[in-house]
Amino acid sequence: MATAVCNAAPIPARGTAERAQLVDLLRVKAKLSRRETVRLTRIAGAGHYTSTFSAAELFAAIYYARLRYSPSDPDWLDRDRFILSKGHAAIGLYPLLADVGFFDPIELDDYTRLGSMFGDHPDMRKIPGIDFSSGSLGHGLSIGLGMALAARISGRAYRTYCMLGDGELGEGQVWEAVMAAGQFRVGRLIAIIDRNQLSIDGPTEELMGVEPIEDKFEAFRWRVNRIDGHDLDAILDAFTDLDDNADALPQLIVADTVKGRGVRRMELDKNWHVGNLVGEDYDDVMAEIDGGLQPLLAEVGK
Numbered sequence: 001m002a003t004a005v006c007n008a009a010p011i012p013a014r015g016t017a018e019r020a021q022l023v024d025l026l027r028v029k030a031k032l033s034r035r036e037t038v039r040l041t042r043i044a045g046a047g048h049y050t051s052t053f054s055a056a057e058l059f060a061a062i063y064y065a066r067l068r069y070s071p072s073d074p075d076w077l078d079r080d081r082f083i084l085s086k087g088h089a090a091i092g093l094y095p096l097l098a099d100v101g102f103f104d105p106i107e108l109d110d111y112t113r114l115g116s117m118f119g120d121h122p123d124m125r126k127i128p129g130i131d132f133s134s135g136s137l138g139h140g141l142s143i144g145l146g147m148a149l150a151a152r153i154s155g156r157a158y159r160t161y162c163m164l165g166d167g168e169l170g171e172g173q174v175w176e177a178v179m180a181a182g183q184f185r186v187g188r189l190i191a192i193i194d195r196n197q198l199s200i201d202g203p204t205e206e207l208m209g210v211e212p213i214e215d216k217f218e219a220f221r222w223r224v225n226r227i228d229g230h231d232l233d234a235i236l237d238a239f240t241d242l243d244d245n246a247d248a249l250p251q252l253i254v255a256d257t258v259k260g261r262g263v264r265r266m267e268l269d270k271n272w273h274v275g276n277l278v279g280e281d282y283d284d285v286m287a288e289i290d291g292g293l294q295p296l297l298a299e300v301g302k
């Protein structure tokens with residue numbers, strides 16, 4: 001069967017018209033992710049806003065510029081794998097999976113209702129385009145390492161991407177996976193850390209410090225790149241910079257982000273980890289998201 005592959009072409013170089021066009025598209029898709037997160041949360045009565053907003057630009061860049069997949073053939077063996085290890089941000093990923101064609105967007109209207117394929121956390125057995133059922137934190141990177149090693153053994157050239165939360169670094173078996181990936185030089189394993197400063201309980205550095213992240217991963221034999229995770233050009237450059245050699249060091253992109261980015265009342269406020277906007281608040285937030293990313297309050301001195 002002929003497979004239509006998304007993102008088969010290289011990412012256009014910075015400074016070209018094609019690149020500017022791509023960044024514009026990604027901005028629109030990040031907005032779609034945020035808007036739909038707010039809409040779907042109201043259907044469910046609760047949702048993970050801030051963990052999703054911090055990852056919106058990353059989701060857009062991964063699905064519309066980098067990951068190779070085929071919506072008409074979700075199980076295509078040569079597809080790149082993507083594991084959303086911070087599974088609670090799935091609410092912002094489902095709308096993009098619908099938008100690229102894995103399923104009809106109308107399915108989203110029953111989000112979390114009885115019989116819907118969508119839970120608060122993603123289920124690989126039900127949702128086309130989901131490669132792993134995540135939500136129990138700290139396991140995704142080990143699964144990703146297994147997938148990447150499977151590619152090596154089976155002679156396939158796909159890459160495996162795994163997005164982790166920063167709070168997640170203190171959970172599960174993350175560091176066993178980091179250590180093993182360095183040992184086995186799994187170059188086609190790419191971890192992306194959504195470094196949004198907070199976990200559900202507060203600032204990571206007060207609860208279980210993760211810095212210096214670069215030094216930690218480099219000590220475990222990883223190649224590390226640290227970027228602004230809301231700067232679409234920086235994300236695209238980081239993807240372009242990845243070493244495609246299967247025997248290279250495993251690769252980490254630390255994406256410095258702001259939890260709740262795009263909705264000022266939520267930015268860096270742990271109390272919006274889970275919430276439900278209704279009435280005027282709902283309309284205000286939708287309008288704010290439509291306006292695109294504004295400077296952070298901290299940057300304008302408020």
Ligand SMILES: [Mg+2]
Nearest residue numbers: 166167198199
């Ligand atoms: Mg976090």
